[in-house]
Amino acid sequence: MSYPEIDEIKPTGIPSRVASAVIEPGSIALWHTGGAGYFVKTAGATIFIDPFLGPSLPPDWIRGVPPSFAPEELGDIERIDALLITHEHTDHADPAALAALVTYPEIPVFGPGSAIEVARANGIPESRLTVVRHGDELRFGDLRVTAVPVNDPTAIECNGYVLQCGETTLLLAADSHYTDGFAELGRVWQPYAVAVTAGHNPPGETIYMGESDAGRIARDTGAQVLIHQHHDLWQRAALDPARVAAVTAWYAPETKVIGTVFGEQLTLPL
Numbered sequence: 001m002s003y004p005e006i007d008e009i010k011p012t013g014i015p016s017r018v019a020s021a022v023i024e025p026g027s028i029a030l031w032h033t034g035g036a037g038y039f040v041k042t043a044g045a046t047i048f049i050d051p052f053l054g055p056s057l058p059p060d061w062i063r064g065v066p067p068s069f070a071p072e073e074l075g076d077i078e079r080i081d082a083l084l085i086t087h088e089h090t091d092h093a094d095p096a097a098l099a100a101l102v103t104y105p106e107i108p109v110f111g112p113g114s115a116i117e118v119a120r121a122n123g124i125p126e127s128r129l130t131v132v133r134h135g136d137e138l139r140f141g142d143l144r145v146t147a148v149p150v151n152d153p154t155a156i157e158c159n160g161y162v163l164q165c166g167e168t169t170l171l172l173a174a175d176s177h178y179t180d181g182f183a184e185l186g187r188v189w190q191p192y193a194v195a196v197t198a199g200h201n202p203p204g205e206t207i208y209m210g211e212s213d214a215g216r217i218a219r220d221t222g223a224q225v226l227i228h229q230h231h232d233l234w235q236r237a238a239l240d241p242a243r244v245a246a247v248t249a250w251y252a253p254e255t256k257v258i259g260t261v262f263g264e265q266l267t268l269p270l
Contacts, residue, residue: 013069013070013076014073015039015073015077018041019077021265023267024043026165026168027042027043027165028170028267029265029266029268030265030267030268031263031266032263034065034067034068034233034262035197036049036229036230037049037092042141042142045140045143047080047083047084049083049086049161050085050091052067053100055096060236061234062234064232064233064235065232065233068262071097072100074104075104079106082110082138083101083107084161086159086160086172087114087155087157087158088112088155088157092115093119105128107128109124110132112131112132112157116129116131142166143165144163145161145164147161148160148162148171148185149181150174152174160174160185168268169189169192169193170193171185171191171193172194175230178209178213185221194221194225195227195228195229195260196226196227197209197230197231198210198228198230198231199231202237208230211243211244211247212247214226214248215244215247218248223252223255224254225255225258226244227266228257228260241259
C-alpha cells in the first residue's frame with residue numbers, strides 16, 4: 001500500500017470545510033461543532049457561535065462527542081467576523097476556546113454580560129469585547145444578527161440570536177427551555193428555522209427542555225424546520241432526535257425536524 005506525501009494531504013477538519021464552502025447569496029450555512037455551537041457562513045460573512053473545545057467535566061458531565069477541532073485549525077479560515085456567545089456556561093463560553101482566540105486579535109467577541117466576564121477572565125482584551133443586550137442588532141457583511149430573549153433558568157444571563165440573510169431567518173435558541181415568549185418571537189421574526197436544545201433529564205433534575213416542549217416551540221414559532229442540537233454532547237443527557245421528531249409531529253405536523261450531525265454542512269433554506 002502506498003501513502004500520499006505529506007504535502008499532498010488536504011485538511012478535512014471543520015474549519016477547512018467552512019473555508020472552502022461557497023455559499024449562495026441569501027442562504028445561511030451551518031456546521032455543527034457540538035452542543036449549541038456552530039460555524040455560520042453566508043456569501044459575505046463567517047461567524048462562530050458557542051465554541052466548546054474543552055474536555056469532559058467529570059464526574060457528571062462526560063462528553064459523548066470529542067472536541068470538534070484543534071484550536072490552531074481556526075487559522076484555516078481566512079476571516080472570522082465575530083464570535084457570539086449565548087450564555088456563560090462552560091460548554092458555551094468555553095475557556096479552552098477563548099484562550100485559543102487570544103492569538104486571533106482580529107476576532108471580536110459578543111455576548112451577554114455574564115459571558116463577556118468569562119471571556120475577559122480568559123485573556124480576551126477589553127477592546128475586543130462587546131456586551132449584547134436583548135434587542136441589540138449586529139451586522140457582519142450580508143448577515144444581520146439580533147439578540148432576543150429566551151428562557152434558560154440555569155444561566156445568569158442568556159441571549160437567543162436571530163440570524164437574517166436575504167429572505168432566510170434562523171432563530172438560535174441556545175439552551176432555552178420553553179416559554180410563552182416563543183409565540184411572540186414567531187410573530188415578530190417569522191423564522192424559517194429554529195434551533196433548540198432538548199435532552200434527557202436524569203431523575204430529580206430539570207436541566208434541559210424535553211421533547212414535547214421542543215414540539216411546542218415549532219408550533220408557536222411557525223418554523224418550517226426545527227433543528228435539534230445538543231442531543232449528543234453529554235452522555236447523561238443524550239436524547240435521540242427521532243423522539244423529538246415523533247412528538248413534534250403532534251404539535252407541528254408540517255415542520256421538518258433535523259438532528260444536528262457533527263461537522264456536516266446544513267444550508268438554509270433547504
